[in-house]
Amino acid sequence: MEENTKKMLAGKPYRPDTEELKKISSLAHRLSRDYNMTTDEDEVERKAIIDRLFPNHGQNVYLQGPIEVDYGQFTHLGDNFYxxxxxxxxxxxxxxxxxxxMCGPNVTFATPLHPLLPTQRNARKQSDGKIADIEYxxxxxxxxxxxxxxxxxVCPGVKIALLELDR
Incomplete structure (x- = not known):
């Protein structure tokens, strides 16, 4: 794993345009599109896509679709996720x-952040001459x-605890 990817996963400023990250996200976007072309009747194909998209998932994962996933391999879905x-x-x-x-319709898990100040947020020239955004x-x-x-x-940095409610 490249140093830039390690920075990304640690929540430190990183460049999203490296070859490694582009390759991982391109695969995740393609697998998301492929999943979205299936239906509930395509159970075997859906499971194969989930296995590739989320290599760290539990048993009995169900995604109604459509789905949009940035990287996939950095997500763990527990058992009986719906x-x-x-x-x-x-x-x-x-x-x-x-x-x-369980997630209702239109649920988003969003870990990315961008600098809040325009001077930090605006694209700028990097040491390699490329114009690039910095994210964290x-x-x-x-x-x-x-x-x-x-x-x-669910916004960046949020932790939702175990839910134990009895009526």
Whole structure:
């Protein structure tokens, strides 16, 4: 793993345009598109795509689709993960989702951050002469048994604890 990718995963400023990161994200985008072309009847194909897209997933993962995933390999989906329509995972930092987590439609896990000040945020010339953005991020953790309702956006650095509610 390149030093730049290690910086990204640690939440430190990094360049998103390296060959390694472009290769990983290109594969994830292609696999997301392929998954979105399947239906529930394509169970074997869907499982094969999930296995490639999320190599660190638990058992019984169900994604309704469509899905959009930035890298995939930096996300862990626990056992019995369920997502309704339009799941988005931007995993520039680790996304760790526990067991028995359910997501309603339009849920987003977004780990990337961009500098807030325009002077830091605007594109600038790098030492190699290229114009590049600098990004950073913060990991997301969702504990076991959580339910994320429709249109939830989990922001960078958020940790949601184990949910234990009894009525």
């Amino acid at each position: 997502s309704n329509f339009n799941l988005t995972i931007l995993d520039t930092c680790p996304v760790t989702i526990g067991n028995n987590v 991020g913060a990991a997301i953790t969702v504990g076991d048994n959580c339910w994320l309702a429709s249109n939830v956006t």
